[in-house]
Amino acid sequence: MGRAVGIDLGTSTSCVACVIDGKPQALPGPDQRLIQASVVSFMPDGSRVVGNAGKLMMIENAENTVYSAKRLIGRKFFSAEVKKAQAVSSFKIVEGPNQSVRIRILERDYSVPEISAMVLMEMKKIAEAALGEEVDKAVITVPAFFNDGQRQATKDAGTIAGLNVLRIINEPTAAALAYGFGKDLSQKIAVYDFGGGTFDISVMEIGTDVFEVISTAGDTYLGGDDFDDRLIDYFAERFMREHDVDIRTDRKALQRLKNAAENAKMELSEKLEVEINIPGIMESMSGPMDMKYTLNRNYFGQMILDLIQRTFKVCDEALQNGKLTSEDIGALILVGGPTKSPIIQDAVKNYFFKEPQANIDPELVVAIGAAIQASTLTERKAGALLLDVTPMSLGIATAGGLMDTLIERNTPIPTESARIFTTTHDSQTAVRIKIYQGEEKMYEKNELLGEFRLADIPAAPKGEPKIEVTFEIDANGIVNVTAKDKDTGQAQSVQLTVSGGLSKEEIEKLKKEHGAEGEEVATFKPSAELPE
Amino acid sequence: MLDQEFVRELNSVSKVIDDLDYYQILKLDQMAFDEDIKRAYFEESRVYHPDKYYNEPAEIQDKINKIFKRVCEAYKVLSDQEKRALYTKLVTGPDRKKHLRFDLRLLKAETEKKEDEGQNPLAKKYYKMAKTAFQNKDFKAAKINLQLAIKIEPSNQTFQDKLKEVDDILNAKRAYKPPRP
Numbered sequence: 001m002g003r004a005v006g007i008d009l010g011t012s013t014s015c016v017a018c019v020i021d022g023k024p025q026a027l028p029g030p031d032q033r034l035i036q037a038s039v040v041s042f043m044p045d046g047s048r049v050v051g052n053a054g055k056l057m058m059i060e061n062a063e064n065t066v067y068s069a070k071r072l073i074g075r076k077f078f079s080a081e082v083k084k085a086q087a088v089s090s091f092k093i094v095e096g097p098n099q100s101v102r103i104r105i106l107e108r109d110y111s112v113p114e115i116s117a118m119v120l121m122e123m124k125k126i127a128e129a130a131l132g133e134e135v136d137k138a139v140i141t142v143p144a145f146f147n148d149g150q151r152q153a154t155k156d157a158g159t160i161a162g163l164n165v166l167r168i169i170n171e172p173t174a175a176a177l178a179y180g181f182g183k184d185l186s187q188k189i190a191v192y193d194f195g196g197g198t199f200d201i202s203v204m205e206i207g208t209d210v211f212e213v214i215s216t217a218g219d220t221y222l223g224g225d226d227f228d229d230r231l232i233d234y235f236a237e238r239f240m241r242e243h244d245v246d247i248r249t250d251r252k253a254l255q256r257l258k259n260a261a262e263n264a265k266m267e268l269s270e271k272l273e274v275e276i277n278i279p280g281i282m283e284s285m286s287g288p289m290d291m292k293y294t295l296n297r298n299y300f301g302q303m304i305l306d307l308i309q310r311t312f313k314v315c316d317e318a319l320q321n322g323k324l325t326s327e328d329i330g331a332l333i334l335v336g337g338p339t340k341s342p343i344i345q346d347a348v349k350n351y352f353f354k355e356p357q358a359n360i361d362p363e364l365v366v367a368i369g370a371a372i373q374a375s376t377l378t379e380r381k382a383g384a385l386l387l388d389v390t391p392m393s394l395g396i397a398t399a400g401g402l403m404d405t406l407i408e409r410n411t412p413i414p415t416e417s418a419r420i421f422t423t424t425h426d427s428q429t430a431v432r433i434k435i436y437q438g439e440e441k442m443y444e445k446n447e448l449l450g451e452f453r454l455a456d457i458p459a460a461p462k463g464e465p466k467i468e469v470t471f472e473i474d475a476n477g478i479v480n481v482t483a484k485d486k487d488t489g490q491a492q493s494v495q496l497t498v499s500g501g502l503s504k505e506e507i508e509k510l511k512k513e514h515g516a517e518g519e520e521v522a523t524f525k526p527s528a529e530l531p532e
Numbered sequence: 533m534l535d536q537e538f539v540r541e542l543n544s545v546s547k548v549i550d551d552l553d554y555y556q557i558l559k560l561d562q563m564a565f566d567e568d569i570k571r572a573y574f575e576e577s578r579v580y581h582p583d584k585y586y587n588e589p590a591e592i593q594d595k596i597n598k599i600f601k602r603v604c605e606a607y608k609v610l611s612d613q614e615k616r617a618l619y620t621k622l623v624t625g626p627d628r629k630k631h632l633r634f635d636l637r638l639l640k641a642e643t644e645k646k647e648d649e650g651q652n653p654l655a656k657k658y659y660k661m662a663k664t665a666f667q668n669k670d671f672k673a674a675k676i677n678l679q680l681a682i683k684i685e686p687s688n689q690t691f692q693d694k695l696k697e698v699d700d701i702l703n704a705k706r707a708y709k710p711p712r713p
Contacts, residue, residue: 166586210574377586385581387573387604401704405636412604414582414597417636441697442704472601475582 002134006370011197074150145218172202174369187330215322224338554606
């Protein structure tokens with residue numbers, strides 16, 4: 001049996017951690033860094049370069065290098081986020097079966113969970129190298145505001161990577177665990193988690209052995225990547241005014257600008273002014289054109305002010321739903337790379353009237369919390385109990401267009417709710433029901449999770465069959481649907497089609513395929529009984 | 533290994549849980565304070581949290597899950613003033629058996645009953661006409677009547693909410709384009 005680790009599978013970076021001799025710690029990769037880029041670069045010879053090394057290939061191998069796959073995971077092809085990614089990504093995004101998203105690399109289509117699985121395999125490899133033993137189990141974290149489809153797809157990625165996914169836990173909850181475990185605290189805390197592609201806020205009450213999420217809210221369309229986009233647009237427009245050409249039309253130039261913008265953003269956390277300098281970014285009739293501009297922190301702060309303000313709207317929502325004000329918060333924890341920026345730190349301080357907790361590395365804390373949870377689950381030790389909630393309401397479509405809410409947001413999980421369904425005409429043998437997640441009254445405005453079909457209903461006059469359908473949200477935040485005949489107690493067949501998801505068979509097939517690919521040369525064990 | 537006595541308790545609790553109300557599940561009496569409810573939720577979590585039984589056989593885990601789901605549900609309802617009041621009323625009433633588990637639809641019906649139908653007789657009349665129009669799916673007429681009612685009583689929340697609902701429906705209809713024949 002192998003070891004269990006915690007993995008923070010982030011939009012732009014990932015991190016793996018493990019509890020070693022009772023101490024949770026992040027594990028270094030081949031380049032000795034604790035944080036790896038969530039980037040997969042496909043080489044023409046069929047090999048893959050993943051992590052920080054993969055990121056280095058982003059310019060020369062732009063078309064075959066996939067980044068920010070988390071922005072696409074569990075999303076449907078026609079969603080706004082996918083459209084946006086399609087416009088700005090250097091790799092090709094195409095439509096797959098069942099409204100899913102596929103990434104076309106070297107004439108092969110990959111599903112998004114496959115790409116994420118490649119990042120997870122790399123994290124698994126890093127952990128195995130650092131620990132010197134096999135790793136086959138993991139707790140994987142997701143943004144608290146991830147919906148069912150996104151959670152399911154993340155879990156599928158873990159399975160494809162050959163990991164037994166012990167649990168999917170929420171990033172802010174993991175961070176709180178890393179902060180408070182073993183400290184005998186008793187306080188209310190706020191976890192402000194600004195990642196590369198998502199924003200979450202969780203308000204929690206933590207004690208010695210119980211960590212309760214009071215409320216959570218988030219925005220899965222907002223992250224540090226958006227800061228890069230602002231910078232790219234700013235520099236590209238300045239360049240356009242001067243030279244009358246749009247850099248954004250040239251994939252390679254755009255990729256170079258993207259890298260420069262990202263570096264400028266990070267440097268602005270340390271310095272008050274930075275220079276970006278890209279010689280020969282584009283060719284013109286009169287020779288190569290250079291891009292050379294300076295940018296100061298204040299101006300950058302103004303550029304992203306509205307994005308930061310958006311996070312506070314979400315914070316208001318979480319506090320209101322928890323019936324709390326910012327004065328009730330005893331400790332403030334910042335999570336995610338972008339929170340290293342003084343611009344965000346100052347704004348958050350002003351909002352909560354509080355200094356954030358020092359001595360917490362915002363980029364490692366989530367993986368460390370996941371590692372603590374992984375060790376609690378596998379080692380039969382007394383750990384902290386996580387009492388988490390579902391971030392959005394779950395409901396079904398009704399004939400009038402309204403959503404019939406079955407489970408409200410911020411309900412502690414696991415939880416379930418049942419409804420009785422019947423037929424509307426004689427001898428009807430199947431009933432179709434659509435499931436949605438969201439807070440809007442009209443179901444059409446919420447996110448469609450999928451559709452299920454109650455099949456093989458025994459023929460009877462209309463209204464006579466009584467089928468009780470139970471909607472469960474499990475400890476992973478994943479929705480399960482079961483049904484039984486109310487009168488006979490017999491299980492009723494339910495066929496669930498998750499929009500944009502992979503089927504069980506596909507997952508098994510991919511697991512075998514990638515597992516074999518990732519397998520290195522079989523280890524040779526010299527036997528003690530070698531013939532002499 | 534699990535304590536034999538605990539396994540016996542688990543078996544009996546999972547058998548009777550469908551007949552218990554939320555107060556019984558959390559071992560509380562109906563006068564319990566809010567703090568008691570949270571304390572009881574934490575206490576029951578310490579016993580029944582699924583993470584504590586992660587490595588036990590499926591049969592144990594299923595029972596634990598069944599009980600813990602009900603613990604969570606009980607806490608969700610009893611820790612909310614409005615839900616708790618309605619639940620307590622129903623579960624102490626004649627239809628106790630039917631109301632052991634809270635139904636969100638009943639809360640919705642209750643809030644609708646509590647709606648403010650207006651103080652001014654004319655506003656009342658417009659609101660009534662709006663409601664009739666709404667029932668007849670004449671949303672445009674409903675909107676006009678609601679706007680008239682709001683002109684008379686601008687601070688009436690029920691009117692405002694209803695208008696928002698009507699607007700939502702109208703917008704949804706506007707966005708919908710019927711397929712060409």
